[in-house]
Amino acid sequence: MSPSYSLLAVASLALCLPVTNGLAIATNDSYLEYAAAVYSLKDTYNSANFFSSFSLFSGADPTGGFVNYQGSLSSAQSAGLVNTNNNQVYMGVDHTSTLSTSSAGRPSIRVSSNKAYTHGLFIADIAHMPGSICGTWPAYWLVGPNWPAGGEIDIIEGVNTQSTNDITLHTSAGCSINISGSQGGTVLSNSNCNAGNAGNGCGVTTTTANAYGTSFNNNGGGVYAMQWETSGVYVWFWPHGSVPADITNGAPVTGNWGLPIVAFNGGSTCAVDSHFYSQQIVFDTTFCGQWAGAVWGSSSCSGLASSCNAYVAGNPSAFQQSYWLINSIKVYQQ
Numbered sequence: 381m382s383p384s385y386s387l388l389a390v391a392s393l394a395l396c397l398p399v400t401n402g403l404a405i406a407t408n409d410s411y412l413e414y415a416a417a418v419y420s421l422k423d424t425y426n427s428a429n430f431f432s433s434f435s436l437f438s439g440a441d442p443t444g445g446f447v448n449y450q451g452s453l454s455s456a457q458s459a460g461l462v463n464t465n466n467n468q469v470y471m472g473v474d475h476t477s478t479l480s481t482s483s484a485g486r487p488s489i490r491v492s493s494n495k496a497y498t499h500g501l502f503i504a505d506i507a508h509m510p511g512s513i514c515g516t517w518p519a520y521w522l523v524g525p526n527w528p529a530g531g532e533i534d535i536i537e538g539v540n541t542q543s544t545n546d547i548t549l550h551t552s553a554g555c556s557i558n559i560s561g562s563q564g565g566t567v568l569s570n571s572n573c574n575a576g577n578a579g580n581g582c583g584v585t586t587t588t589a590n591a592y593g594t595s596f597n598n599n600g601g602g603v604y605a606m607q608w609e610t611s612g613v614y615v616w617f618w619p620h621g622s623v624p625a626d627i628t629n630g631a632p633v634t635g636n637w638g639l640p641i642v643a644f645n646g647g648s649t650c651a652v653d654s655h656f657y658s659q660q661i662v663f664d665t666t667f668c669g670q671w672a673g674a675v676w677g678s679s680s681c682s683g684l685a686s687s688c689n690a691y692v693a694g695n696p697s698a699f700q701q702s703y704w705l706i707n708s709i710k711v712y713q714q
């Protein structure tokens with residue numbers, strides 16, 4: 381089982397953290413606030429406004445990736461890394477250049493919403509995500525200021541040939557969660573969300589089919605909903621074709637959706653509002669680094685090249701499917 385590392389700077393990482401805490405219990409607990417929430421639409425991000433509402437990150441990857449993040453939108457456009465063809469938001473990586481391992485890394489982008497949010501229901505309709513490809517580490521997440529003070533919510537994340545999604549929270553000290561009320565198949569790796577705890581945060585592995593990587597893409601993508609309120613953080617997923625009508629009608633009612641993939645319950649063990657605030661929405665695709673690179677040697681990818689960086693540098697065409705294609709992201713609040 382892969383530990384989930386923070387997407388921001390992590391000083392030292394203890395690999396191979398033993399998995400604790402075992403089982404998810406599928407129950408319908410009345411304390412789950414999501415059943416009661418009524419939401420209205422605050423922001424829609426789509427091909428019409430995405431690149432004027434999100435900013436490109438430049439500089440070295442805080443997670444140590446072999447990536448050359450392009451900070452200029454016009455250069456990213458002319459390099460074919462981003463476009464808004466067919467009313468969709470495309471964010472890809474360079475898949476034609478053979479690089480040297482001494483280069484800055486493979487060109488890619490990382491974007492953050494200019495607007496920050498506290499609480500809300502974030503509904504991402506995604507047509508394609510980076511595939512389950514050796515060397516890659518894609519993520520869709522939210523992050524607050526002064527990490528880890530403002531917290532981090534990792535909604536979609538994985539590395540290398542991973543086929544199912546990992547969902548993780550990172551906080552400052554003093555927040556631990558339980559996942560009572562999650563779907564069966566969701567397994568808690570660590571209940572302590574403290575990012576100082578070996579960088580792992582509190583996260584789950586999931587078994588939801590077609591919800592990550594290559595299988596997500598082959599099945600035509602889908603919709604992720606993340607609800608964040610005082611009581612906790614909850615995540616649902618549906619493939620296209622099974623999305624609840626209240627979502628497609630623009631009037632989501634979380635109480636109609638049944639159990640989430642994961643319910644991260646705060647309550648008396650985590651004051652959610654003091655650990656999660658003012659978060660920006662982020663998408664990125666990085667390579668190797670503190671997670672994909674750290675587990676390369678023990679992964680099924682290890683035979684492909686002498687190192688993760690060497691594989692990523694030398695095999696551009698492997699990364700043709702390493703792109704996000706987003707229909708929309710809608711942010712609702714109560």
Ligand SMILES: *[C@@H]1O[C@H](CO)[C@@H](O)[C@H](O)[C@H]1NC(C)=O
Nearest residue numbers: 408409415635636637638639
């Ligand atoms: C939990 O049970 C109540 C009462 O049966 C029901 O109204 C509610 O929709 C259920 N919530 C979920 C998330 O299944």
Ligand SMILES: *[C@@H]1O[C@H](CO)[C@@H](O)[C@H](O)[C@H]1NC(C)=O
Nearest residue numbers: 411558560645646647648649
């Ligand atoms: C999980 O957390 C909620 C919210 O704090 C709490 O009400 C519930 O009793 C906890 N469940 C378990 C099994 O610890």
